[in-house]
Amino acid sequence: MTFSDANSLFEAFSKLKILVIGDVMVDSYVFGGVSRISPEAPVPVVLANNKDKRLGGAANVALNVQALGATPIPCAIVGDDIDGEFFLKRLKERGIPGKGVIVSTDRQTTVKERVLSGAHQLLRIDYETDKALTAIEQKSLLAHIKNLLPECDAVIFEDYDKGVINKTIISETIAEANRLGIPTVVDPKKRNFLDYKGATLFKPNLKELREGLKIDCDPTDLESVKAGAKALQETLDAKMVMVTLSEHGVFIKDNGDTHLIPAHIRQISDVSGAGDTVISIVACGLAAGLDAKRTAALANLGGGLVCEHVGVVPVEKEDLKKEIEKFDLL
Numbered sequence: 001m002t003f004s005d006a007n008s009l010f011e012a013f014s015k016l017k018i019l020v021i022g023d024v025m026v027d028s029y030v031f032g033g034v035s036r037i038s039p040e041a042p043v044p045v046v047l048a049n050n051k052d053k054r055l056g057g058a059a060n061v062a063l064n065v066q067a068l069g070a071t072p073i074p075c076a077i078v079g080d081d082i083d084g085e086f087f088l089k090r091l092k093e094r095g096i097p098g099k100g101v102i103v104s105t106d107r108q109t110t111v112k113e114r115v116l117s118g119a120h121q122l123l124r125i126d127y128e129t130d131k132a133l134t135a136i137e138q139k140s141l142l143a144h145i146k147n148l149l150p151e152c153d154a155v156i157f158e159d160y161d162k163g164v165i166n167k168t169i170i171s172e173t174i175a176e177a178n179r180l181g182i183p184t185v186v187d188p189k190k191r192n193f194l195d196y197k198g199a200t201l202f203k204p205n206l207k208e209l210r211e212g213l214k215i216d217c218d219p220t221d222l223e224s225v226k227a228g229a230k231a232l233q234e235t236l237d238a239k240m241v242m243v244t245l246s247e248h249g250v251f252i253k254d255n256g257d258t259h260l261i262p263a264h265i266r267q268i269s270d271v272s273g274a275g276d277t278v279i280s281i282v283a284c285g286l287a288a289g290l291d292a293k294r295t296a297a298l299a300n301l302g303g304g305l306v307c308e309h310v311g312v313v314p315v316e317k318e319d320l321k322k323e324i325e326k327f328d329l330l
Contacts, residue, residue, distance in 0.1 A: 001289030003330050006321040012288040016070040018280075019148055021173065022058030022158030022165055022187075024076040024101070025110035025128070026083050027312050029054070034117045044122060046115055055090055056112060056312055058158035060273055061187075062096055063314040064280035064302075065156075070287075073152065075100035075145050077137060077164050083109035083127075100144050106134055110162055114311070130163045138168060145173050154183045154287035156279055157196065161189040174198045183286045187279040188212070194235060201240040201286065202232065203279055209243055219248040222260060229253040240292055242299075244278060250300040254292035261293075261300045264327075273312035278303040281315070297329055 003009040032048040055063055062072035074096065078084035080103050087109060091098045110128040114121055133141065141164070149155070155177050159165045170192060177184045183200040193212040196202055209228050210217050213235070217228040229241045233253055242252040249263040278299040285295035301323045302315045324330060 003290075005330060006324040009288065009290075009324070009330060010069050010317065010321070013284050014069040016153045016284055016287050017073060017151055018065045018070050018283050018287065019073050019075055019100070019145070019152040019155045020058050020062045020065065020158060021075045021145060021155065021169070022061070023110065023160035023162035024055070024059040024074060024078060024087065024164075025057035025112060025160070025162075026087055027054045027056030027060070028052070028111055028113040029311060030113065030115045032115070032117060034122070044117070046117060046122065052311075053086060053090075054312065055087065055094070057110065057160050057162075058156075059087070059091070060276045060312050060314065061156055061158045061280050063094070064277050065284065066094065066096060067314040067317055068280060068284050068320075069317065070284050071097070073097050073100050073148055075141065075148060077102045077104050077107060077133070077141065079103070079107045079109040080105045081109055083111050100148055102137065102140050102144065104134075104137055106137065107131070107163075110160075116311075128162060130161060132163050133166060133169075138166070141169060142172055145169070146176055149173075149176055149180060149182065152182060154185065154283040156283045157184065157186045157188070157199075158276070158279065159187060159189045159192055161191045165192055167192065167195045170195050171197070183283070185279060185283045185286065187275055196238070197236050199236060199238050201242060201282060202236055202238045203242045203244065203275075203282060204232070205244045205275065206246065219245045222251075225251050225260075226253070226258055229258070242282065242296055244275065244303065250278075250296050250303075252292050252296040257292065259293045259296060261297050263300065264304050273314075274303040274307050276312070277306045277315045294329060297327075298324070301327070301329070 031050040032046040034044040065072035113125040115123040185201040281299040
């Protein structure tokens with residue numbers, strides 16, 4: 001499908017519902033300044049002046065989907081704890097449906113706490129579990145997924161290796177989505193890397209591609225990237241493979257067609273969350289009928305834009321519109 005301008009594209013996005021399956025978490029930030037080294041140990045002393053908590057992990061993908069104008073429906077598990085309460089409250093405040101989120105007494109809510117001085121991250125503390133789902137949790141999550149799928153236009157798997165996504169969740173969801181004609185897009189991690197057979201689009205970064213297939217892939221050698229993407233596409237029987245190459249841009253393979261989209265020059269502050277933005281744009285683009293090349297180019301723009309901000313933040317729709325018009329993307 002073609003769009004005359006950015007406004008018509010985002011109008012199409014506004015009609016979409018995107019199911020976001022994966023590991024949700026809370027991103028916690030402590031902001032402050034450093035003026036001395038601790039007398040107790042050779043570490044900086046941070047004088048904290050502000051704290052912030054945000055939706056993170058797969059929930060940041062949901063925020064990106066919402067920022068694009070579509071309706072995200074998270075399908076995930078949080079703990080029966082104070083951070084889980086915060087998570088559900090913040091979802092409600094942001095107007096994001098919580099009907100797909102399960103509260104479990106057997107898991108804790110994942111929290112990533114970052115300590116920053118200016119634009120520099122000094123320390124990160126993680127509170128989490130990555131244990132496998134219980135049989136009851138898996139059954140409940142699958143029931144939620146299958147109940148919500150018919151009302152959705154695309155599915156995002158946002159895998160952070162925290163245990164919510166497993167082989168059964170993957171295979172049954174993809175099979176049902178394919179039966180319903182709903183595209184599935186994947187932002188993978190190591191544990192389930194080769195389990196996403198039959199997905200519409202699989203999006204590893206270069207490191208994940210190398211580790212997942214145990215191959216050497218040079219981002220400056222296009223033939224090397226093409227070979228890696230082809231091997232991955234054949235292994236997973238995926239319609240499309242898209243590899244993010246950091247400062248080298250984005251590569252996408254759609255059946256016989258391949259495209260390398262160069263990165264745009266940016267003032268990089270923080271790369272955290274760029275992958276969340278990319279996969280969100282990919283899902284909305286494919287669901288709206290954009291072709292592979294334009295979808296990759298749009299995701300490349302959005303991923304670069306969020307790197308200009310400190311911390312994990314969703315893409316700004318108006319900024320993305322300006323970039324689309326600047327580079328005559330459509």
